[in-house]
Amino acid sequence: MTMIFGIPLQAFLGQLLIGLINGSFYALLSLGLAVIFGLLRVINFAHGAQYMLGAFVAMLLLQYFGINYWFALILAPLIVGLFGAIIERTMLSRLYDLDPLYGLLFTFGLALTIEGTFRYLYGSSGQPYTVPPQLAGGINLGFMFLPIYRGWVVVISLAACIGTWLLIEKTKLGAYLRAATENPVLVQAFGVNVPLLLTLTYGLGAALAAFAGVLAAPVYQVSPLMGSNIIIVVFAVVVVGGMGSIMGAILTGYMLGIAEGLTKVFYPEASNIVIFVIMAIVLLIRPAGLFGRDA
Amino acid sequence: MSEIIHAPAKPRTERAGTASRTFAAFLIIGLVLLIIAPAFFYPIFLMKLLCFALFACAFNLLLGYTGLLSFGHATFFGGAAYFTAHAVKEWGLSPELGVLVGVAGAAGLGLIVGFFAIRRQGIYFAMITLALSQMFFFFCLQASFTHGEDGIQSVPRGHLFGLIDLNSSTNMYYFVLAVFLIGMLVIWRFINSPFGMILKSIRENEQRAVSLGYSVARYKLGAFVMSAALAGLAGGVKALVFQFATLTDVAWQMSGEVILMTLLGGIGTLIGPIFGAGLVVTLENYLATSQFPVTIVTGVVFMVCVLLFRRGIIGEFYASRLGRKLGFEHRR
Numbered sequence: 001m002t003m004i005f006g007i008p009l010q011a012f013l014g015q016l017l018i019g020l021i022n023g024s025f026y027a028l029l030s031l032g033l034a035v036i037f038g039l040l041r042v043i044n045f046a047h048g049a050q051y052m053l054g055a056f057v058a059m060l061l062l063q064y065f066g067i068n069y070w071f072a073l074i075l076a077p078l079i080v081g082l083f084g085a086i087i088e089r090t091m092l093s094r095l096y097d098l099d100p101l102y103g104l105l106f107t108f109g110l111a112l113t114i115e116g117t118f119r120y121l122y123g124s125s126g127q128p129y130t131v132p133p134q135l136a137g138g139i140n141l142g143f144m145f146l147p148i149y150r151g152w153v154v155v156i157s158l159a160a161c162i163g164t165w166l167l168i169e170k171t172k173l174g175a176y177l178r179a180a181t182e183n184p185v186l187v188q189a190f191g192v193n194v195p196l197l198l199t200l201t202y203g204l205g206a207a208l209a210a211f212a213g214v215l216a217a218p219v220y221q222v223s224p225l226m227g228s229n230i231i232i233v234v235f236a237v238v239v240v241g242g243m244g245s246i247m248g249a250i251l252t253g254y255m256l257g258i259a260e261g262l263t264k265v266f267y268p269e270a271s272n273i274v275i276f277v278i279m280a281i282v283l284l285i286r287p288a289g290l291f292g293r294d295a
Numbered sequence: 296m297s298e299i300i301h302a303p304a305k306p307r308t309e310r311a312g313t314a315s316r317t318f319a320a321f322l323i324i325g326l327v328l329l330i331i332a333p334a335f336f337y338p339i340f341l342m343k344l345l346c347f348a349l350f351a352c353a354f355n356l357l358l359g360y361t362g363l364l365s366f367g368h369a370t371f372f373g374g375a376a377y378f379t380a381h382a383v384k385e386w387g388l389s390p391e392l393g394v395l396v397g398v399a400g401a402a403g404l405g406l407i408v409g410f411f412a413i414r415r416q417g418i419y420f421a422m423i424t425l426a427l428s429q430m431f432f433f434f435c436l437q438a439s440f441t442h443g444e445d446g447i448q449s450v451p452r453g454h455l456f457g458l459i460d461l462n463s464s465t466n467m468y469y470f471v472l473a474v475f476l477i478g479m480l481v482i483w484r485f486i487n488s489p490f491g492m493i494l495k496s497i498r499e500n501e502q503r504a505v506s507l508g509y510s511v512a513r514y515k516l517g518a519f520v521m522s523a524a525l526a527g528l529a530g531g532v533k534a535l536v537f538q539f540a541t542l543t544d545v546a547w548q549m550s551g552e553v554i555l556m557t558l559l560g561g562i563g564t565l566i567g568p569i570f571g572a573g574l575v576v577t578l579e580n581y582l583a584t585s586q587f588p589v590t591i592v593t594g595v596v597f598m599v600c601v602l603l604f605r606r607g608i609i610g611e612f613y614a615s616r617l618g619r620k621l622g623f624e625h626r627r
Binding site: 043104106108115116232239287 | 414415421425430551592593595600602
């Protein structure tokens with residue numbers, strides 16, 4: 001059997017794939033956080049809850065309406081995005097003039113409420129969501145066995161990340177967004193409806209989280225706790241990457257996912273905390289974060 | 296007679312005089328209530344309340360008086376609970392020394408977490424403290440001395456100074472009350488010291504404090520360690536009261552809970568967090584018997600507080616007409 005650093009190649013590649021998948025979720029989630037923070041100056045603590053909502057909506061759509069994975073992949077983000085937009089319009093928008101910490105506290109409360117509600121209704125244990133038949137099974141690559149669904153997750157989330165990046169960097173809407181980030185008052189004076197832009201941005205961020213949630217549903221179990229488990233890690237990812245750049249958030253997400261996967265191979269006890277350790281090291285060397293502009 | 300003497304005094308000082316007299320009156324009433332409370336309430340409940348009140352006040356030292364939102368204070372509270380429980384149970388230390396071990400441990404943890412966290416500001420500070428506290432949670436989950444999921448069970452309360460038997464719940468209550476009062480005195484002294492004044496200036500305008508030549512980072516770290524140590528005092532005593540230390544106390548939910556207590560009572564008020572803690576603990580006790588999950592209530596209260604009354608109960612009272620008539624002032 002081929003060995004790498006005294007580890008069987010298959011175990012190594014298997015963990016690398018898991019790392020890549022976790023990295024995909026970290027990237028999608030930290031991307032959404034960065035987009036929301038960029039414009040609203042709010043750290044969306046409810047991002048994990050919205051990710052969990054995405055997975056639950058997909059599962060409930062299947063259970064009650066027989067709507068399959070492919071439609072859920074579009075419908076769930078729309079529903080959660082709409083929910084996010086309503087929350088932003090009715091409540092979150094009242095907090096923009098205050099210290100950004102209030103936005104964090106509000107969304108924290110929102111996250112607790114959503115998580116608590118789903119725990120009350122569905123219990124804490126996870127429920128399975130079957131892989132869609134088109135993506136079931138796996139391919140033997142010769143050196144390892146690749147479940148098709150996992151490959152799909154990596155490809156589609158990379159596509160979603162690049163799509164969001166293009167939307168923000170290359171389109172007219174994205175130009176408005178970036179301009180409103182720099183100077184909202186001036187952009188409003190030019191006749192752009194900035195409050196609407198803010199609502200759309202929060203909705204988009206929530207939809208991205210929900211999209212990640214639907215993708216995650218067949219990989220992990222659909223559980224009310226899945227959101228709070230991942231959001232703290234994503235915060236560490238955001239601290240490492242700095243929220244100044246969209247591409248930075250994406251790259252950091254993948255990098256840390258892979259680092260976590262590899263730690264599982266070499267020193268499994270530390271795999272839970274490796275991202276936090278990396279965060280501490282980055283804070284020592286480059287307090288502004290790897291891609292950060294402001295401290 | 297006293298009215299004649301006070302009449303020509305400047306309005307500002309007179310107001311402050313009224314405030315300090317009202318405050319003294321409230322203080323005496325509060326003390327008397329606390330001393331006779333065990334006759335009316337279940338002592339364990341009261342002790343829990345006092346521990347959380349001290350924890351929330353320690354947390355408020357950082358949020359209210361320095362303007363730093365720590366999202367990881369469970370580390371110091373729960374960490375100290377583990378240290379005290381271990382010291383008392385495995386090393387056989389007396390309760391007062393056990394609590395001191397907890398405080399020292401929490402201060403050490405505070406030094407480490409603070410050292411990293413003060414490198415960033417505002418929202419990042421909150422995220423870093425949260426991430427580091429999650430790291431500490433995983434450490435506690437895996438370390439052998441914490442006994443993982445089981446926690447440290449049946450911790451002996453022992454004899455205070457080798458004399459007073461703390462297994463009697465009355466004795467234990469007065470011990471907790473004494474610790475609480477000492478903790479509050481330390482906090483009061485701290486925020487009214489020159490050090491505390493500089494912390495407030497950092498809260499109001501950090502750039503200006505820097506330009507005045509203060510080493511802001513050092514002051515922030517000092518406040519962080521102080522807050523951590525006091526949170527540790529509360530945590531250590533809590534371990535003795537309940538005779539166990541578990542993962543619940545180091546989990547992120549606990550960090551959220553203490554923020555809620557402070558927010559609900561009034562950020563930046565000395566006694567607000569006590570009321571906030573009282574409300575949250577009472578609410579949890581009440582809900583524990585019903586099927587309804589606490590998280591939903593906590594979450595909704597959080598949202599309502601942030602949206603509608605950010606000054607908290609005591610802050611709103613100070614700002615109300617009655618509060619102002621009694622001579623209180625609330626800034627921010």
